[in-house]
Amino acid sequence: MNAFTDDPRHADDLHAWQILRPLLDDGRYLPWTTGSMRPAALVAVCNEIVHGRRTSIVECGSGVSTVVIARLLRQRGSESAVVALEHDPDWARLVSELLADEHLSAFGRVIHAPLAGEPPWYSLTALAELPEVVDLLIIDGPPADRPGNGLRRAPALAALESRLSEAAVVYLDDINRAGEQAVVASWQAMTDWIFDIDAVSGTARGHRRPADCPN
Numbered sequence: 253m254n255a256f257t258d259d260p261r262h263a264d265d266l267h268a269w270q271i272l273r274p275l276l277d278d279g280r281y282l283p284w285t286t287g288s289m290r291p292a293a294l295v296a297v298c299n300e301i302v303h304g305r306r307t308s309i310v311e312c313g314s315g316v317s318t319v320v321i322a323r324l325l326r327q328r329g330s331e332s333a334v335v336a337l338e339h340d341p342d343w344a345r346l347v348s349e350l351l352a353d354e355h356l357s358a359f360g361r362v363i364h365a366p367l368a369g370e371p372p373w374y375s376l377t378a379l380a381e382l383p384e385v386v387d388l389l390i391i392d393g394p395p396a397d398r399p400g401n402g403l404r405r406a407p408a409l410a411a412l413e414s415r416l417s418e419a420a421v422v423y424l425d426d427i428n429r430a431g432e433q434a435v436v437a438s439w440q441a442m443t444d445w446i447f448d449i450d451a452v453s454g455t456a457r458g459h460r461r462p463a464d465c466p467n
């Protein structure tokens with residue numbers, strides 16, 4: 253058995269690297285790690301920005317995704333930006349430096365937001381710096397990969413819903429994990445948001461339930 257060739261995600265990600273190439277070639281080295289969003293997930297988000305003409309983007313959990321999205325917004329001549337919440341001050345500084353080094357500060361910004369509460373989520377005082385109206389919310393933080401941390405992203409929807417425009421969409425990354433699946437199930441049970449799972453990208457895409465759509 254070959255763990256590389258037997259996992260269909262690798263083929264999807266190889267394809268995604270090719271799709272992302274114009275954005276990867278448009279800047280400096282980016283420190284991709286296993287903590288980074290998978291290329292296939294980043295393609296799903298970039299497609300949403302292009303197809304959905306998303307202009308006000310908030311990301312929970314910064315990283316190379318923040319830089320790639322900022323590069324896309326610059327390439328498109330957009331007047332919009334991605335604003336990322338980041339709990340780790342060192343990581344916030346590093347991602348901010350990556351953005352500044354590429355003169356991307358008009359297209360991407362990181363807000364240091366320490367975690368607070370239970371489950372620990374970004375401090376509510378930091379949210380005051382976010383745009384008042386958001387049409388794309390990407391949830392890829394706080395980290396939720398350790399045992400017992402699976403529900404750490406659950407507070408995101410309630411905390412940010414008042415900023416989400418009527419036509420806004422939400423992407424939750426890592427939907428292959430039991431914790432994120434439980435988070436989506438709870439959102440669908442307790443809110444008027446419905447989610448579609450995309451197995452190729454490993455994301456769940458949510459939007460408000462249309463008025464004529466029964467529960």
Ligand SMILES: C[S@@+](CC[C@H](N)C(=O)[O-])C[C@H]1O[C@@H](n2cnc3c(N)ncnc32)[C@H](O)[C@@H]1O
Pocket residue numbers: 283284285287288289290312313314315316317318338339340343392393394395
């Ligand atoms: C799932 S990661 C977010 C990844 C980000 N959206 C991306 O695609 O690059 C969640 C958190 O892990 C931390 N993190 C991500 N990449 C890291 C790295 N290479 N080194 C250290 N911490 C990292 C950051 O605190 C980040 O907010």
